[in-house]
Amino acid sequence: MLEIRNLHVSIGDKPILAGINLTVRAGEVHAIMGPNGSGKSTLAQVLAGREGYTVTADSVRYLEQDLLAMAAEQRARAGVFLAFQYPLEIPGVANVQLLRTALNSVRLQRGEPELDAMDFLDTVKSKLALLGMDESFLYRAVNEGFSGGEKKRNEILQMAVLEPRLAILDETDSGLDIDALKTVASGVNALKSPQRAIILVTHYQRLLNYIVPDHVHVLAGGRIVRSGDASLALELENRGYGWVIPEAQEEARP
C-alpha cells in the first residue's frame, strides 16, 4: 500500500529525515516510535502533503501512485488521513460543516454521490456513538476552545467519518486519560480491515496495549534504526531508547 524508498527531508539547510525506508501492506498496523525531535511528525506531515519541506526520495508509492506528486487534498481524497499531533482551530466553522465538506470531497473522488443532510447526520451520529462522543461536538467550532483530549478525539471522529485507506496517527495518545485512550483505541480498531493500513506515531507503548502493531520501528537521527514486532515496543518501554540508538550510530559508521 505504501512503499517509501530512501526518503530525505530537510527544512531550509537542516536535514530532518535522512533516508527512510518503509513498506506498509494493506491490513497492517505499524508503530513508529522514537524520542522527541527525531522526525516522527515531519515524516507524518510529509506523507500527508505538507508543503515547505525539501523532499527527495528514490520513490514513495501509495496504491500504485507517486505520492509525492500529489497535492495534500489529492492524497486525502485518495484515502490518506493524518490525525494531527496539534490539531488546528478554525474559528466560526462548525465541526459538522467541516466534516460534511470533507466527506463530500472524498466521496466525489470515489465516484460516490454527495450525501444529503439527513444521510450525512445519520453517518456522523453512528460514528459519534462509536467514540462515545456527545452530539454537541458537531456544532462547536472546529477545535476552538477544545481541551487537548477533545482535540484528539475530534481527529479520530474525522478519521472515522472519512474512512481512510491509510491512517497516520501522530501522537494521538498523548494527553489522553486511560478511558479516552480506550475509546480512541476502539475507534481505531473499528477501522482496521484487510484493505486498510494504520501507522501509529507514538513515543509511549501505552497505546500499543490496545492497538497491537504488526511492526514497530524506531526512528532516531532521521533514520529508522531498528524494526521489530510488538515485543520491540515492550522492550523499549522497559529499557528506554538509549540501547537502540548507540547501536544505530555504530551501524552507521563506515
Next chain:
Amino acid sequence: MSNTEVRHAELHEPGLGNPELRKRIDDEYRWGFVTEIEQEIVPKGLNEDVIRLISAKKAEPAFMLDWRLQAYRHWLTLREPTWASVHHAPIDYQAIHYYAAPKTRTQPKDLSEVDPELLRTYEKLGIPLQEREALAGVAVDAVFDSVSVATTFKDKLESLGIIFCSFSEAVQKHPELVRQYLGSVVPYTDNYFATLNSAVFTDGSFVYVPKGVRCPMELSTYFRINAKNSGQFERTLIIADEGATVSYLEGCTAPMRDENQLHAAVVELVALKDARIKYSTVQNWYPGDREGRGGIYNFVTKRGDCRGDRSHISWTQVETGSAITWKYPSCILRGDDSVGEFYSIALTNHRQQADTGTKMIHIGRNSRSTIVSKGISAGFGSNAYRGLVKVLPTAANARNHTQCDSLLMSDHCAAHTFPYIEVKNASATVEHEATTSKIGDDQLFYLRSRGLSAEDAVNLIVNGFCKEVFKELPMEFAVEAQKLLAVSLEGAVG
C-alpha cells in the same frame, strides 16, 4: 423549487468544477455582461438646465424641483472630501450622464410588457422574473439604470396599506409622504456626494409601512448600472410608522466596464415609536480588473433615524464589489431605549479600496448599539474600518459594543481601524474590541489534508470569520453572500 434554489442555479454556471475553466474565468467579473437596449441619454454634464430636464422628464411637482435646485446650488459651494483612506483619479463631474432611461417608455402593466432583453438580463443576474410571483415571498422592485421597470406583489402589500414602489411613483402618488420625509434624515446639505445625489437623483425605492403593520415579506431591489458613463444616483426612503416592522434587501451586480463609474446613492430610514427596520445589502458592483482599472466608485450615504422610543434599526452589509467603497450606514438613536445595529463584511481584493464603518449617535436614554465589522483584505486590497460612537449628554445609560476584526490574506494587503469615541454622559458604557489575524498556512494544510481544495479551505475559513454577520442576513441572502465572497476571493491564496 424555492427562490434561493433558483437563484443558486442561475448563479452557478455550468462547468465551474472544471479547474481549467475555473482558471480561465478567474478574476473575470462573472456577471460582466452588457444588455443591448436603446438608451435615452441626456447629454453629459451638469447644470441647472439638466436638473430641470430630469425633474420635467419625471413630471415632478414644484417642491421637488426646488429641492433639487437648492441642493445643486449648495453643491457648487462644496469641495470633494479627502479624509477617507482611499485614492483615485479626480472625478470629472461634467463627463457624466445624469440621466439615462431604457427606451421602454410606458410603465409596463405586467411581465409581457417588459422588454425581453431586460428580462434576459435579470435572468442572468439570477432574478427569475417569470417565476417570481410563484416563488417565496420576495417582492422585487427592479431598477434598471434609472427607471423602475417592474414591481411585483403590489396587490398583496397594498391590501395591508404598505407602499412599496419606485421613488418616482411615490413622488406622483404620495407627494405628501415624500415631502414630509425626504431629506429629514440626510439633508441635502449633508455631504458632497449626498448633496449631489439630492440634486440629480433619478430613481430608487420608496417604502412606507403603516402603523402596527408587520410587512409579511422581504422587500428587495436589484440595482444595475448599464449605460456608459451614467452615474447612478439612487435615492431610497423607508418609513416604518409606529409599531411597524419591515425587512429590506438591496443587492446589486454590474456589467463590465472600462471607465470608472460614480455611484452616489442615498438611503434614508425612519423608524417611529416601536418600529423596526432591517436593511440588508449585498454589494457586488464591478470592482475593476486585477491592476485596478475600471470599477465602480461607490460613495454612499446611508442613515437611519430611530426617531421614536424603542425603535430599532439594523444595518447588515456584505461589501465585495466596487473599486472604491466609501460608506458609513449610521443610526441616530433619538428615541429612549432605541437600538442601532451594524453588521458588516467588507472584502477587498486586487486593488480594491474600502473605507467603511458606521456612526452610532446616542441621544435617547438607554439607547443601545452593536457594531460588528469584519474586514477581509487580499491581494493589494486596502480595507479601513472607520467608526464613530457618540454619546450625547442626554443619553443616560447608553451602551455600545464594538467588535472589529480584520483578516489578512496576503503580504501586500492592508487593514486599518479608525475608531472614534466621544462620550459626554458618564453613565454610558462603550466597549471596543479589535483583532487582526492572517490566514495561516497550517490552517490551510489542515483543511486540505481533509480533502478540501485550497479554494474551499480559504472559503471555509473566511465563512467562519464572517459567521456573526452572515447569521444576521436573511437566509437566501446569506447563501448568495457566501457565494460572492468565494467568487471575490478566487485566486487570493496559493
